Amino acid sequence: MISKIDHLGIAVKSLAEAIPYYERALGLKCEHREEVPSQKVRTAFFRCGEVHLELLEPTDADSPIAKFLEKNPAGGIHHVAFGSDDVTAQLKQAAAAGVKLIHEQPFDGAGGKLVAFLHPKSTFGVLTEFCMPKPAAK
């Protein structure tokens, strides 16, 4: 079940250029930085109440974020991530409702989370992520 908006993903050309805006102009604090090789991005997280902002900088020309920046050169909101207690169940529910999935199975995202995306063609143009904390390894 979805319980909240976990974070907004925001595509930027350069973390080094974008982070000072969030820190100085908005007064938010960068809490966490991480590279996610599977998505070819570097991320920086800012807490904003219950919601986080996830800045995404491409590390490679064929990163999904690099492709987004080709279409949106100024950057912008890239995805909305819903926090759920069961990403696999969310994918099944969406697929059963006729939504096209980008990922059939959750995979490791930033911040120690399991994530998966729905296709924006099925979600009225909003790239939609489901995420949940990764269960502790046993």
Ligand code: ZN
């Ligand atoms: Zn995300």
